[in-house]
Amino acid sequence: MEASREEALRCVNLAKKYLSAGDYQKASKLADKSTRILPTSEAEDFKRYMAKERTSGKKEASAASTGSNNATSTMRERTPNASKSNDSSQTSYTREQVEIVQKITKLKAHEYYEILNLKKDCNDIEIKKSYRKLALQLHPDKNHAPNADEAFKKVSKAFQVLSDPNMKAHYDRTGLDPESRASASSSSFSERAGPGFQGFSAYPQANMSPEDLFNSFFGDQFFAGGPNTFFFGGPGVRVHQFGGRPRRFRRQRAEDTSNKSVFYQILPIIIIVIFAFLSNFSSLDGNTSVRAGYSFVPTEKYSAQYVSPNYKVPFYVNPKQYNSLSSRDSYRLANKIEQQYAEKVHAECIQEREYKENQIRKSYGWFFPDAEKLSRAKEIPLPRCDEFSRLSYHKPFSNYYYY
Known part of the structure; x- marks a missing residue:
């Protein structure tokens, strides 16, 4: 209720500014909008005042029409039409x-x-x-x-x-x-x-x-x-x-920027989906036709839990498929899982950093930053980045595969 009243009064204040600029049409629309949001005494008073001003304005315009061309020109300069302005x-x-x-x-x-x-x-x-x-x-x-x-x-x-x-x-x-x-x-x-x-x-x-x-x-x-x-x-x-x-350039800029923004937001998801697709459907070894799927969460199909040797990442496999792999193939599978996990954590870390930087940027005001907002923004945790740092410290990513 309080929010509706504030919005209604904001429309009245805007209507007053348009009326003072001589734009009766916009002022009238904003006054009507204020009443639709929430009827207030301020809006009704302003409507009566606007009707009175408009009536007196018509009388003045009628009287001014009998004056000279110079006087008419001066009047137009003082109260210009909005489109001409x-x-x-x-x-x-x-x-x-x-x-x-x-x-x-x-x-x-x-x-x-x-x-x-x-x-x-x-x-x-x-x-x-x-x-x-x-x-x-x-x-x-x-x-x-x-x-x-x-x-x-x-x-x-x-x-x-x-x-x-x-x-x-x-x-x-x-x-x-x-x-x-x-x-x-x-x-x-x-x-x-x-x-x-x-x-x-x-x-x-x-x-x-x-x-x-x-x-x-x-x-x-x-x-x-x-x-x-x-x-x-x-x-x-x-x-x-x-x-x-x-200007036209601003609309074009807004459209281009909007498209880029959407693309950058979904890019990490696209990378993860492509990598998961390749990991699940490509063969584990060029000399073997054995294929084994896996999941990071337990499912009806992937119910047996294992832990990767380096990063200690839990994963779930089909026990029948997994037991049919040689020790070399199972080790390669574990390395592929660790690589996918690292890629996934890295993409999530980027999103965490971008969100935190955006919140810090928003905390800055006109002359000085909002200290409370800035403090909260700086304290936003980065759990996926912490996890990525743990993976980076544990083992260089260049050693994923061992042949």
Whole structure:
């Protein structure tokens, strides 16, 4: 009930802002929406006030029609039609906006400190303040100067690198874009995860688009009031209105990013399914036709429990099939099981780390992080990563097979 009342009052407050801007249609829709959510005295008072204002506005418009053409032109400038305002703002920009775009685009793509106007010894708070300022100045919905999109992308890239400790350290050491080598070396993650696993990106946030980074930094409510209204910090805080309709590039970016996000989420599952398929249906030895299935949980078919020799991983097999294997084949089966188990734990560890890093990133606010949320995020356990470290310490993955 309380949540419904808050939402109803929020609609009334938005309606008041649209009415003050001269947009009676949106104000009326929001007032009606507020009443549908929960009838309140505030909504009824506002509807009566809006009806009164609209009546007086019609009288003023009728009186103004007898004036000169100049007076009519002045009136239109003061109370512009919403669609005309949007069209004009779509192509208008200031000299200051052009200057800041030119300043950013003249810099080389990897001059991250210069792009954010920072010194090399800057701290995390200074990096965030600079990005916050430039991102708001260059966002495509506010800045319509030529090449503003390019400048916005450069600022986003610079912030991605300098805000990540591992990427920043790599950049300070080499002066190169960390992403250019991340896919090949995966140095940061490989050092933590252990030997034998390559090809995973060392920098999870490197795949974020400029729009994703912007929305993650400012919060999901940034576009809560529609494409022209920006909310900072939740209800009761300042509202900034940026003219113009959302650009086509943002919709395309959102679609591309959504597809990539879904793909990266299901990739570990695909790997596990493929590996399980190959493990169960490929022969254990090129010189034998014996095949033996297994499971990590007991089933009616796989009821006999065994433990792998190195990792001590329990697995279940068909006793008849398993007893028909030679000692060499049973040892190879155990090694295959350990390899699949390690792959499975590794994929789950990656998901745990990504979730924890995302929670830590969300705990940062406008100027300072939420200490309580940050503390909780940092204390999130990583049981599958602990298990993966145990496997890494116990035995190098390069020695899975013995022939």
